[in-house]
Amino acid sequence: MDKNNWLHRADATVSGSGTAYRLSPPAGFLALTRQIMQCTREGIVVMDARGRVMEVNPAFCLHCELDADTLLGRHITHVSKGLHNGSYYRRIWKRLQYQDQWEGEVEQVTRHGEVATHWLMLRLIRDDAGLVTYIIGILDDISRLRQSEERLSFLAHHDSLTGIANRAFLLDWFNRISFDLEPDEQLALLFIDLDRFKPINDGFGHGIGDRVLQALAGRLQQMAGANEMVARIGGDEFVLVWRDINEESVLFERAGRLLEQLEVPIRVKNNELSVGASIGISLYPHHGLEIETLLRYADTAMYEAKSRSRSHISLFDSKSFARLEQRNCLAQDFREALEQGQLYLEYQPRMTLGKVSLPAVEALLRWRHPALGVVMPNVFLPAARDAGLLGKLAEWVCAEAAVQHSRWQKQGWHGRISLNMSGLEPELEQLRILRLLDILQRQGVSPADFELELRSDFIMRRSESLLRVLTAFRDAGTAIYLDNVGRGRFRFDTLKTLPVDGIKLDRSLLAGDMDSFDHAVVRSLLSLAGTLNLDTVACGVEQLNQLVFLQKYGCRQIQGELVTGPLPAERVPGFIPALAGSAAPD
Known part of the structure; x- marks a missing residue:
């Protein structure tokens, strides 16, 4: 290397207080400069005017994964296995010619097959005549920075x-x-x-x-x-x-x-x-x-x-959108419904076949909307969920049913209330069980005076949290019934492992004129329930021939219009004598 041109024109003129001083490089300046090159983290390369390597520091060798002897004399574009084509380097050279400097990213493939990204700064050194004598390059590994940026970009997306x-x-x-x-x-x-x-x-x-x-x-x-x-x-x-x-x-x-x-x-x-x-x-x-x-x-x-x-x-479909708009309106009204007592329960009696008894009534939730009239649960439960009030609604149902059961006990009726939890099952899974049981007990009633009905679709999935909830209810004395059997999801191998006391046959099984297949399905379900010693309740019974068929094959209880439709609370105790005319003989 030409030591006389190393860092060309290192001496400079410095002016201060109106007086100019020329500073000459101190003795040993070149040695000092080389020591700095040895210590710096950035890679430094000195090239001749054609781009051939004349001198490098250890950091540059490290970045390029080549030793100094191998690098000396090579053209800078042939130093490592790059990912850029010749046109990329030609554009760099043009920029250098016009602006005397260039900086940007260059990539190369490491010996491990990974892509390393470097930030390269190039500067031209010219003599007094304006001719290029040297090219100085400073190389910095920014692979980790790029990886961090890519990681941040990945996390952002x-x-x-x-x-x-x-x-x-x-x-x-x-x-x-x-x-x-x-x-x-x-x-x-x-x-x-x-x-x-x-x-x-x-x-x-x-x-x-x-x-x-x-x-x-x-x-x-x-x-x-x-x-x-x-x-x-x-x-x-x-x-x-x-x-x-x-x-x-x-x-x-x-x-x-x-x-x-x-x-x-x-x-x-x-x-x-x-x-x-x-x-x-x-x-x-x-x-x-x-x-x-x-x-x-x-x-x-x-x-x-x-x-x-x-x-x-x-x-x-368009009907779905109309229902959504209605649900949004109902969600806004539902909090007021809870606060102003617009919700109420009706009770669907259940009759034991062959006996004049009323073992239980099913509590059915209703909303008396001031503008829409009576609104059914399938319409307003999604609105209650949107309003975040399912938990309070479940608590209200339990409290209202408990108060009503206390009144009936004083009137001499000691049957059970079956709480239809369709649509409210998530509140049970969220382990609010102790809260609900506490509500029943605070009203002076026993959990054994109540049943829970849950959709077969829901209970058949057998989550660990739900099973713990059902077990807690049963341990407290509450019976568990599997609702919608015959319409929702149903697995025979799962049924025998569930903590349930009975099944309710869906009304769709008895709808219309039952053919031989319908009869076979109902008989199979009744036989299965009998084998597992589960109680059976047939829903939607409207005709006497249905009652006779169900009793023949072991159905224990029925509910539906043949018995009566849903009743207001005050009519339940007085309804008992009216069952005598509808009961089938032993």
Whole structure:
């Protein structure tokens, strides 16, 4: 190296207080400069005017993974296995020629096959005639910085727990992909809400809940193709976007398989946890062109699915939107309904076949709306959920039924009240059991004077938290009945392990003219219940021939219009003598 030109014109003129002084390099300045090069973290390379390496420091050798002897004499573009083509370096050289400097990112592949990112600063050193004599480069490894930036970018667009896309990334992805669709291509947006995640999260802890979410996210990814999207947009809410869905039958078949995958129990530590889901679907472009519109419509359809006991998949339609608007209005009114006593209970008597007795009445919740008249639970329970009042509603039902039972006891009626918890089961799973039992006991009644009815769809999923709740009720003396049997989900192998005392045959089994198949189904269910020593109640009995058939094959109790419809509380004790004319003989 030409020592006389090392750091060309190192001497300089410094002016101060009007006097100019020329500073000459001190003795040993070159040695000092080289020592600084040896110590600095940045890689430093000195090249000739053509870009051939003349001198490097240890940091530069480290970044390039080559020793100094190998580097000397090489052209800078051949120093390492870069990821840039010749045109990239030509653009750098042009910038240097016009501006005497350039800085930017360069990448290379390390000996371990990883991509290293460096920040390279180049400066031209010219002589007094303006000719380039040297090129000085300073190289800094910014791989970790880039990794941090990429990580931050990933976190900004992905869910940190499950690693799948978040809402922001979903919106951006949808807006991009919608421009690439074929004119006749349709997208299906599935809004997936986990039915029973919150009680698991509350009952088993957030660590277990996180493991469940991660497992479910993995299953959702398996149900999405390479050009499709899976995103988590809320605590227990996910979105799937499927492509090439042009037939409704194919869509529902695929969604059904998805639902089955989500319902497969998840084993975490020693717990086997089952999480169901409800799925609402909207279609692009049929239902809308904007992602926010499609999300809102799919969310609406999801609530429709959640309100059903047979199917947990619903496709959005205009009627769904009208029901959503009504539900929003009811949600605003529901708090006032609780505070102003607009809610009330009716009671559906249950008759024991072959006996003149009234063993129990089913408490049915009603809302006397000041403008709409009597509103039924299937309409207002979603509104109560939207208002966050399901817990208070469950407590109100228990308190009201307990007060009424005390009155009936004083009037001489000692039957049981069956509390229909359809739509309120999540409140049971959230371990409010002690609160509800305390309400009964504070009113001076025994839990043994009550029954709980839960939908078969709900109880058949057998979550650990729900089983603990049911066991606690039974230990206190409360009987548990499985409702909607014959319409909702039902598994024979699960039934024998559940803490239930009886089943209620759904009214759909007796609807219309029963054919041989209908008869066989009812006989099978009655036989199964008898084998397991479970009580049986047939709902929706309206004709005498139905009563005779049920009694022949071992049904123990019935309720329906043949006995009577729902009664106000004051008519229940006086109704007992009227059963004599309707009872079948022994």
